[in-house]
Amino acid sequence: xxxxxxxKGSLTLVAYRGDAKTLLAFNLASxxxxxxxxxxxxxxxxxxxxxxxxYNELQFKTPADHAQDPKEPARSSINAPIHxxxxxxxxxxxxxxxxxxxxxxxxxxxxxxxxxxALLPLDPSLSAAVxxxxxxxxxxxLELGFTRGYTQSQAFVNHFGLKAKIQPSDHExxxxxxxxxxxxxxxxxxxxxxxxxxxxxxxxxxxxxILDEVLADKALTLDVFAYDLxxxxxxxxxxxxxxxxxxxxILDNADLHHDKDKxxxxxxxxxxxxxxxxxxxxxxxGHFGRYAHDKVFxxxxxxxxxxxxxxVMTGSTNFSVTGLYVNSNHIVIYNDAQVAGLxxxxxxEAWDTDVKKAAFIKSDWSQQTFSTTSKTxxxxxxxxxxxxxxxxxxxxxxxxxxxxxxxKVRKGKGSVLFAVMEMANGNSPVYEALxxxxxxTNIFSFGISDNPDGIYLYPLGKTSGVLVTGKPxxxxxxxPFNQVPNIGGVKHQIHHKFxxxxxxxxxxxxxxxxxxxxxxxxxxxxxxxxxxxxxxxATVFAIEALALVxxxxxxxxxxRNDKSKPKSKTRKTPPKASKAQAAVDAGWFLGTTDAWVxxxxxPKDLHAVDRMLFG
Numbered sequence: 342x343x344x345x346x347x348x349k350g351s352l353t354l355v356a357y358r359g360d361a362k363t364l365l366a367f368n369l370a371s372x373x374x375x376x377x378x379x380x381x382x383x384x385x386x387x388x389x390x391x392x393x394x395x396y397n398e399l400q401f402k403t404p405a406d407h408a409q410d411p412k413e414p415a416r417s418s419i420n421a422p423i424h425x426x427x428x429x430x431x432x433x434x435x436x437x438x439x440x441x442x443x444x445x446x447x448x449x450x451x452x453x454x455x456x457x458x459a460l461l462p463l464d465p466s467l468s469a470a471v472x473x474x475x476x477x478x479x480x481x482x483l484e485l486g487f488t489r490g491y492t493q494s495q496a497f498v499n500h501f502g503l504k505a506k507i508q509p510s511d512h513e514x515x516x517x518x519x520x521x522x523x524x525x526x527x528x529x530x531x532x533x534x535x536x537x538x539x540x541x542x543x544x545x546x547x548x549x550x551i552l553d554e555v556l557a558d559k560a561l562t563l564d565v566f567a568y569d570l571x572x573x574x575x576x577x578x579x580x581x582x583x584x585x586x587x588x589x590x591i592l593d594n595a596d597l598h599h600d601k602d603k604x605x606x607x608x609x610x611x612x613x614x615x616x617x618x619x620x621x622x623x624x625x626x627g628h629f630g631r632y633a634h635d636k637v638f639x640x641x642x643x644x645x646x647x648x649x650x651x652x653v654m655t656g657s658t659n660f661s662v663t664g665l666y667v668n669s670n671h672i673v674i675y676n677d678a679q680v681a682g683l684x685x686x687x688x689x690e691a692w693d694t695d696v697k698k699a700a701f702i703k704s705d706w707s708q709q710t711f712s713t714t715s716k717t718x719x720x721x722x723x724x725x726x727x728x729x730x731x732x733x734x735x736x737x738x739x740x741x742x743x744x745x746x747x748x749k750v751r752k753g754k755g756s757v758l759f760a761v762m763e764m765a766n767g768n769s770p771v772y773e774a775l776x777x778x779x780x781x782t783n784i785f786s787f788g789i790s791d792n793p794d795g796i797y798l799y800p801l802g803k804t805s806g807v808l809v810t811g812k813p814x815x816x817x818x819x820x821p822f823n824q825v826p827n828i829g830g831v832k833h834q835i836h837h838k839f840x841x842x843x844x845x846x847x848x849x850x851x852x853x854x855x856x857x858x859x860x861x862x863x864x865x866x867x868x869x870x871x872x873x874x875x876x877x878x879a880t881v882f883a884i885e886a887l888a889l890v891x892x893x894x895x896x897x898x899x900x901r902n903d904k905s906k907p908k909s910k911t912r913k914t915p916p917k918a919s920k921a922q923a924a925v926d927a928g929w930f931l932g933t934t935d936a937w938v939x940x941x942x943x944p945k946d947l948h949a950v951d952r953m954l955f956g
Contacts, residue, residue, distance in 0.1 A: 344356060344880065347471045349468060352469050354469040355367075356471040358881070359429075360477060360543055360885070363446065365383065368426065368952055374452075375941070381422050381425075383395040383418050384419075387437070387446055388444055397418050397423055398416065400415040404420060420460075426948075427955050444474065448472075451467050483674065483878065486544035486548065486672040487543055487671050488540065488668060488669060488671075497539075502524065505531075515613075520532060522536055540667075548654065551652070552575065559585075561651075562640070565589070570660045571610070571660075583618045588623060589624070590624045593628050594607070625692060629696060636658055636660065637653065650678060650685040653684040654674045655684070655854060657672075658671065668834065671839065679715060679718075687706050687869075690706050698865065706725045708729075719873055723870070723871055726863045727865055727867065728863050729864070736863050737770055737771055737863060743852075747843055754845075754954070755783070758787045758841045760839055761839070762835055764790040775808075779806035780805060787886055788807065788808045791834055803945065804947050838853065838857055844876070844879040844880055849875070850879060851873050851879045852870065853871050854871045855868045855869055
């Protein structure tokens, strides 16, 4: 169920299910129906709990001039309708606290109208409602998980403050995450573990659930491919399994992870792990041709006669503080014995040949494309690197071909949404296709990269695509927004490597995994690349791309890439925890005409394409 649709009069409401979030899109049948449109009121009703209205960040300058519900704050969308045609609802932002209800939600959306510049009362006869599951995403034999990757966000600052540390200074490898990390603007203290739970989001929860499942069941074993490895609570679990002899690890030993004279965190881990393992050989270090770049858990069950793989987790998420709590990343879990068996075979090949490129390239694992066989597991193709040159082309060409195919979809309804770590450096036919995609006005393209080789913000009066960076430099937000941390010292904000094609079409597909989507990486690194053909899965990834692009499109627009001083000085007093109050203080208010609507009905504007694609 990729989406649920409801109509009422001229209003169409579409709810797209994401991973513990919902994309709501609205549309009106014609421009005439949008005359005097004041926006949309959104009500969320968790099953069995009180309904609440989504909050706007802005309100009217003089609320008393407009129809208002006195029981609701001025910025509630019943009093201050949303001036957009889509909205992403993440439970727990303003209601229900840090542990919001997950389960069925009913969303009711009502178009609101002005009369001579005054908001009219809500008319329930215009409302449309949909019921959708808001929960961790799972479908048959597949689960998804995502990190938040929003250290540069108002939500992070409001929870943890502008100067929150992600880890202690000069810390040991196994530092205590229950230590107090800082104090937010409201004077509330928080621990590193509090930050990690919020930042790691569903990826952390599901990753740690796998480790805890293996620890709790003595009949299970774990094989691990690891690249970055320094998350202290995760490491503690790996060491427990090493003491029990129920784990094997292939860990990268390229220069950034290994130094005899100045040991890296991975070297420190290796020493602790070997001590825990005793005389058993449970870890091998290697890097194929350049990096052992996979991030994989393989769970197997030990039986009386054989050991059978039962579950595998892969994706872009490194097992590190940065990978889980700074980067935007994903994991994919297959509760499918056949898929787990593929990864177990790849692990065995790498283990038996000591993580050597030459040996792996000669194997069937490198030379073939593998596919799911279950009728219930979403159809997926898998390739395993490193490859020879032909194998690298076999892995990457389907992505390039599909991007080109989207440009040929009738009536400009093709779409490509992507979040790719690197696009400017390296030889890659995928990078070349994505770098120029925004120029094609026959396709809806929304993309983000830490290094995109050019930034193209959401345009006005054009249908060209959007390409933004996840590392805006020297960000200086204007009022009413709180300042957010600049992350110049962090290697990557966007660490995803996924491309979604045709998510709303007849043949949706998402390409994802650990591969950096470059020819060099496919020929030198240990990596895996997936092509998942499933509308529900593609929709979840599309929502993640939308959220990231929308967020960083704004940050990029206010970034300063020079050393000049900001036009307005940063507040010396702590930033306000409430953006809504800050907006009032700064004089930012909702308009009282329908002027905001024009771009959404201009066929030469991307906003109109956006409205039609999603709504």
